[in-house]
Amino acid sequence: MKAISALIIIIAFSFSVQAQNCSNTLTGKLVDFHNGDPLTDAIIQVDGKDIEVYSDFDGNFKINDLCEGKLELKISHPECQDLIYPVLIEGNTSVKIKLEHHLKELGEVLITGRQYIQQTKTGQEQRIEKETLEKYSSATLGDALKEISGVSSLNTGNRVVKPVIQGLHSSRVLIMNHGVRMEDQQWGAEHAPNIDLNSAGNISVVKGASALQYGGDAIGGTIIVEPEKIPVKDTLYGKTILSGSTNGRGGSVTSSLVKSFKNGWYAKAQGTVKKFGDFEAPDYVLSNTGNEEKDFSLNLGLNKFSSGFDIFYSYYNTEIGILSSSHIGNVSDLIRAINSPAPSIIRDFTYDINPPKQEVEHHLARFKYYKRIENLGKLNVQYDYQLNNRLEYDIRTGDDRGKPSLDLELQTHTLTSNFKFDANNEYLINVGINSNYQENFPNPATGVRRLIPDYKQYKLGVFASGEYKIDNHWLAEMGFRFDYTHLDAEKFYLKSRWNERNYDEDFADIIVEDFGTQYLTNPVFNFNNFSATGGVSYTFNQFQLNGNYALASRAPNPAELFADGLHHSAAIIELGDLRFGKETSHKFSISFTKNKGDFSFNISPYYNYINNFLLLEPNSVETTIRGAFPVWEYRQVNARLFGVDIDWNYRMSDKFNYRGKFAYVNGRDTKNNKYLIDMPPANLANTISFQQKNWHNLNLNLTGDFVARQNQYPDNNFYYNVLENDNYVNTLVDVSTPPEAYFLVGFNARATFYPFKKGSLEVGFSANNLLNTSYRDYLNRLRYYADNLGRNFTLQLKFNY
Amino acid sequence: MMKNLKLLALFITAIAFTSCSDDDDAPEVINEEEVITDVSLTFTNESNEETTYTFTDPQYRDENYVDPVILLNEGEIYQVETNFYNNSNPQDPELITAEVQEERDDHFITYSFSEASVDLNRTDSEASTDSNGVQIGLFTEWITTATSSGEVIVRLIHQPESKDTSDGYGSFSGGETDVEVSFDIEIQ
Structure with missing residues (x-):
């Protein structure tokens, strides 16, 4: 009671003082939160009064004639976030105010031409912005990534699109989705990334293993999918994109809504639905190639100056039909398919998706917390959980009809923490730890022997x-990483396979139980991987020259270790080996860039030497009761890849622009002195754009894509005796010869309108394969069976509100 | 060192999630149900004597297995019954023929001879004739026409696009091969 009356007296007193004295001076000093450097030229305003002053060269400012009492200062600096700072004036008052000066992390204002954090300062990195991603709204992540030179795709039809970076893919490409390392059975060549690209704000691709923070095994590279930055202010906005395509007779709807507050709180919801029926090649329907996808994500968090957190959940669900005619039995069926100009099964268009098909579901949940520590840096702690369920359906009979042939459930828990020391202007140091637990459960209810074992x-x-920023021209970068992996599997082997692989001699001690025709075994592996990167960057005039070396090493994936059976979609027997060791890559890369002026370019040559490179190649034919199958065995060889990616842009006038890109890679198995399989052929793309801001921001693009024939391929062809008219004919099985070169023309137009009180409407129209060219692609696993897609028109409406 | 690292990894992951070691039971064995491990041809000659020849998948052969050689006499008519088995689980051998018969619209059997002089007729009853009246080929009649030695390839095709029985041996288009095995034949 006494305390309250005292408080009342103090308040009353302070009011009376305020009324009397209005000649106080406030002096202040503005400094950088991180390193204490003074901030020059900041605007300091007093809330509710017509006072505005600037900070001087030493960060000092002075405001005269202030009354005593509370007031609020609004501080704005071109490289900082606006700050509201309460001050209590009691006589002549002095304050020291710290501002967040590292705006590149808050991402609202451009600093030195870049709005984003680069993942590597000396390696090769490229990026796709939101505007480009939106064009691919109804397509796949893999399609959008091909915008980047040196990125191609390994396809199974046209909806299973796996990114290939400078000739490498699958387990060699690491994908970070909203800060989480994707664990979605990425070892499989026909397993596309389980990401809705509409959830991304931008995507960076680091070519090579220079982004060590995410993993030391990214021999091919790292793809970093990041959300759009949510501004720290009171706002509510959203967008909806509707797309409709003629080929596949379907389209997509995607929508997002963001609410954020000045105090740092924010929430976002986003969802996508896609639906397509059978796609069409120029001359026929590609039966059973429909696709249905349903995704959504939710995001909630607090983005404060000194600390904050973020909760993110996303769900991805897709059902993809696999071309009916690609489901074949044995070598005889394969020969018939290769020698037939058109697929063996062509039915009328339908939206139905029948076996063979894939059904994949991916859940991702993430919790992240950060805290900035004054004069030191920023601490991040993150936990994430992923659940991936992959179902693959084959054509089955009897009681098994409708039952999947493959049912894998992969759960991954990860706990990550890192600390970024960024207080010093010259140094930036990032240290971290990463622990991870993963469990794979292949459901035995399929009744089919497990492709990937329990582990x-x-x-x-x-x-x-x-x-380390040496001076205005030079910057040096260095990193080290160590990874320990412990794998404990429970795997069944057919006794015949066990003996044929000579495991009876080397691994007799891992047999747990004898089941008649099969052994249950318990293979346990430990891998120690060391990776490192180092590089320098030299900036002069309009140019930047980067040089980088990256050492990466990767433990063999479950398929490479355990595969031991028939792979239906390819009609091959795939054999892994328990004896495999890790794969180690040494990559040297240079990147020469000019990014200012009317003519800009980037030239990025590289050389990648990979020791114990794991590859899958045919080596014999095995006879089974279903006929003969080529046996593809994983082997460890030494490989070297070299190549170059080039991008260029020429702004001809304020209306016309020309840009192009080119990529070439040459891969060789140096142990057996032959070319590597599935290397992307040389490709060149040229685009001419026209832009007229006054005509509703009209933008027209005409693109020509040329993909050369791959002449550097290993000859894995073999002969097989086919019975024709009572005689055996020794027939060539041509599984190697790449398809011919092709040239595709594309067109796209867009314009923006303002038909509503608030927001805008963007109308886009695009045409792919405008000339309806029939072609096949070397990196499409279904190229033996059918042509690629024919002409397609897409109409897209984007509402911003 | 290794042990410590593993313990550390275990420890760190255990902090965040304590309930992930749900089962330490051994995974259950899968004996594939759809697999065909054996194909047999049972010949009944004119004197009603029965002989069976069986081809076993190389993955499921035991050490006593010898490749079957079909011995036939020239100028004789044989009634032949073709059967498919799944013996992948030795405790529970399974006859697949009944399933083929049941799904006769989706199955078709062909016989291709190389240098063996055999005329072939389909003798399937209604039970192995599909809804289009095509005899799928589980029951056949073999007429040996000359002394010769060669091979016969027996195929079981799943979901062929078309079936053709105009010459008894059978031909088809499309579909997936479930069985393709070759038997040696000696006609004396």
């Missing part, structure tokens, strides 16, 4: 990376 995997990684 539990523990991983522990530690890393440290740093950059």
